[in-house]
Amino acid sequence: MEEKKQIILENVGKLYLKHGIKSITMDDVAQEFGISKKTLYQFFKDKESLVEEVINYYMENPHFNLNDENNGNPIDRIFALRIHLASILRVYNNNLEFDLKKQYPALYKKLHDFKRKKILNDNILNIEDGKKQGLFRKDIDTEFISKLNVGRMLLTMNPDHNIFDESELASIEIFDKTIDYHLHGICTEKGLKYYKEQLNSLQNEKQN
Known part of the structure; x- marks a missing residue:
């Protein structure tokens, strides 16, 4: 049963990314997975509990871990995160954030706080590791740069502020x-050389 629930959470999350939350009913979810509403309610007591568990599931998703050493050095990990983000952006619909903020404000705040703390902690660990490996400059203020990244990600990427339009987001x-802006500011000569090699490799893959 737990495996079935995990499959539902992962795939409902994809539906929310593509269509937003408001337009997806419990009937839609039951139909999508070929189960009865009665069976669905054995997993989730109502739509709000489903939304909450989907949010929790994605907050714990290891794909968003910037510091997974299995993904190589700190620059490699940024590229690994990029691959996962690219797959999400292919189907992402801004309605998800709007619906969450309007219908489930407590969950929206929980997600916002989680993103803020995670981006900060991940950046701190990533930069410190990069310093140790000689990829990032030792003279930069890790906490300041990390907080700057939090502000940049949460403010400029938020559609409420109209800094970028929907197509850009x-x-x-x-x-x-x-x-590119971030790494050019913090990389050592060694780090910048490695970054450009990885960037060229990525661009060559796109062309093939």
């Missing part, structure tokens, strides 16, 4: 340009 190019 749905493009991986924003992430690419942000990372």
Whole structure:
């Protein structure tokens, strides 16, 4: 039963990303998975509990871990995160954030607080690890740069502020340009050389 529930959570999350929350009913979910509403309610008592568990599931998703050493050095990990974000942006719909903020404000705040803390902690660990490996400059203020990244990600990427339009927010190019700006500011000569090698490799893959 737990495996079935996990499959539901993962795939309902994809539905929310694509269509938003408001338009997806419990009937839609039951139909999507070929189960009765009675069976669905054995897993989730109502739509709000489903939304909450989907949010929790994605907050614990290891794909968003910037410091998974299995993904290589700190620069490699940024590229690994990029691959996962690109797959999300292909289907992402801003209605998800709007619906969450309007219908489930407590969950919206929980998600916002989680993103703020996670981006900060991940950046601190990533930068410190990069310093140890000689990829990032030792003279930069890790906490300051990390907080700057939190502000940049949460403010400029928030559709409420109208800094970027919807088409720009749905493009991986924003992430690419942000990372390029970020790494050019913190990399050592060794780090910049490695970053450019990885960037060239990525661009060659796109062309093939």
